[in-house]
Amino acid sequence: MNDIILTSDAMSVGYGKKVIVSGIDIEVRSGEILTIIGANGAGKSTILRSITSQLPLLAGTVSINNTDITAMSTHDIAKTLSVCLTDRITAEKMTCEDIVSTGRYPYTGRLGILSENDRKIVHEAMKLTGIMHLRDTDIRFISDGQRQTVMLARAIAQQPQILILDEPTSFLDINNKLKLLNILKELARDRNIAVIMTLHELDLAQRFSDRILCIKGNKADRTGSPEEIFSGDYISELYGITSGTFLPSFGTAEAAKVQGEPQVFVIGGGGSGIDTYRSLQRQGIPFAAGIIHENDIEYPVAKSLAAELIAEKAFEPISSENLQKAISIMEKCSEVICCTKYFGTMNAANKTLYEKYKSMTEA
Template sequence: MTTVTVPKTTDQLATSGLDLRYGDRTIVQGLDLTLPGGAVTAIVGPNACGKSTLLRGLTRLLDPAAGTVTLDGSDIHRMPVRALAKRLGLLPQQPVTPEAITVESLVRLGRYPHQRMLSPWSSADQAAVEEALRRTGTAGLRDRPVDQLSGGQRQRAWIALALAQDTDLLLLDEPTTFLDLRHQLDVLDLVEDLHREAGRTVVMVLHDLGQAARYADHLVVLHDGRLAAAGPPGEVLTADLVERVFQVPCRVIPDPETGTPLVVPLARRR
């Protein structure tokens, strides 16, 4: 009898019975969710439905009121902080830039999980920084103060920091917020390249349903802190779901460029 070995799925985040609260207010409730490893997942939903709160819970920035969060089956709250930081990188929403810091100095902060007390900066550390600058197209900005960059440049610098952390799992909280269309697409193209060329698992919060469907392999839809749907965009994003979750009557048609679902709101009758 031949034994078939099933490869172990890596970089898989999952929640079980997850409740997340701020004080007495429950934001995410009873969430059972599995985010596939080796894929790009987009989390979408109306404002204040719990998207960013969920991302905080997945990265241990917010302790569960109930339930668990696991990474490849291990409870993240039982993992040493540095061990988790070597597995999982986070770009928070609207990160605060240290005053007068340059792009390269910011990106070097991503190497913190790999540093040890009294250990010198190594060639491996610098190589990780250089690779992050190259991949994000920020090498030419290395000596520029971050607070003097455009919004798109600043966002790429922060993504470079997350890349320098050298994790296989990258979580991005609304990486396209406040960017114009060109810079939104630049950031999302970069995310796609990181997934396809470097094999990174990416989980990101997005607002634009068309962009989420175009760039993600897996879609998670939240509604009032609960899971409304999850799966491939072509199966999940339907007119009924959009109207139920977003209260927007619409048609869902194939994107003429990619064939992915495109949401077209119905015109108001006057």
């Protein structure tokens, strides 16, 4: 396992005397991606600003390679730790290459003139992030996604051991989000850089982080692997989700279910019913769904959206009680939609249910 490169011990962060988050203990190893998640205003950015000494710590310490950062010179910090922020760059007449070149700041002389080696490192960073074609373009005239990538290249050119990014994926489309996060993965794996970032996209946090730090109610609530954090109702609690349901396995949320007497009965299974559930939810029609196994791919969606759900235990054939229950609910519905085309041994009861429905309409 890699060495611990950054630690925070009982760190409290905030503005002025107002503590926003307290008691933060972080240990970040080289080559590891740590993502900080939490609700708006929870203090994620404040933590990053404190680690990077933009804000003074209100309590506790932050150490890099076992040295307290307050004992390090700004110059030494600049050589170990670089940042990529969402601040808009308003600099006039600077090409993307000029911007990336500023990453060499801690390494250049009194006047900041780049050496041949500095230039090489700048170009490498630009090639790695795929922005070489933008080198002569004015930073103000490129898209948000490109600008974010340029700022990442700048941070890479600084040759840090720790890379800190504040919401690097904001403003980016899905393709650019994935590209950027893949670059971070590469940096962590190939260059052994420790990455600390904040993310709003939980699905991406789940897929790209090695560890996740959750901020809730003025404290570091939990730290763990994505598997540990994305389990049970924890994410729902963390964000206090009230108008919808978070599905940990998908890393995403469903809208709030429509309550009431079911008007439609949906026979689904194997993921076939998901589109129908969402469509009914959008139209504001309360519905019942069944009979779905608890290990079915669409079970979490059906559970979140159906006013009534008839579910069977995983890997068990559907019991006759559940079938009877389904029939009685179906009889009260004005419409039945059968989404699945396949009936096998395990969901044989659904076929019975469907035939029952057909006989009802014929009668």
